[in-house]
Amino acid sequence: MSDLAAIWCASVALACAILAVTRPAIVHALIWLVAALLSLAGCFFALGAGFAGAVQILIYAGAIVAVFVFVVMTADASPEALARERARLAQGWRRPAAAVGLVALPLALGLLAGGTSPAAAPDSGPSLGAILFGPWAVAVEVASGLLLAALMGARHLGRRREEP
Incomplete structure (x- = not known):
């Protein structure tokens, strides 16, 4: 039964992702993106990876979408x-x-x-932290720097130009 639920969630996520990419209105695209991310979390939960599903909701459907909302608010x-x-x-x-x-x-x-096959995914917070801030510490810091630069670039590109 969980396999069917995972397939259903994956098909919903795929449909939502296609709709997110093809919508001309940016707010509608953002809503479809949230639906796709939550559907992926449902896939994780259906496959028995509750920790990965919770991380998906907290990080992607929460924090990353908040950054996208910031970009939408500042976009011209x-x-x-x-x-x-x-x-x-x-x-x-x-x-x-x-x-x-x-x-x-x-x-x-x-x-x-x-x-x-890839290595097994971490199943708890401390094991995820040990991986991210152990051998992958430099990659995590580079990714955070890139996200900060992207946020600053989005703010710079989205600001309204004052006409003289």
Whole structure:
């Protein structure tokens, strides 16, 4: 029964993620993103990984979405800005698509080749902390610096320009 629940939650998460990417209104996209993240938490709970589900809700559906709400609040949503952004997106989709292909191709080849299975996920807070602040401490700090830089960049790009 839990396998069926996990498959159901995964299909809901996939549908919500597709809707989050395809919605033109940023607030609607954010709501679909929250639904996708909560559906993934449901997948974790259905598969018996309660700790991972709780971390999914607290970190992603809570903290990361709060950062996205901050970005939405500071973004310039004027019709002129939206028209400029749509024109940029219509022109520049080839490079990001190539970057996704460069990342996804080795991953797909590794999965098809039957690589080694990943290590078991931590099942408690102290074991997660020991992993994140032990061998992965530098990567965690670099990721936090990148998130801070992205937040500052979003604030800088989203501020309203005062006309002289």
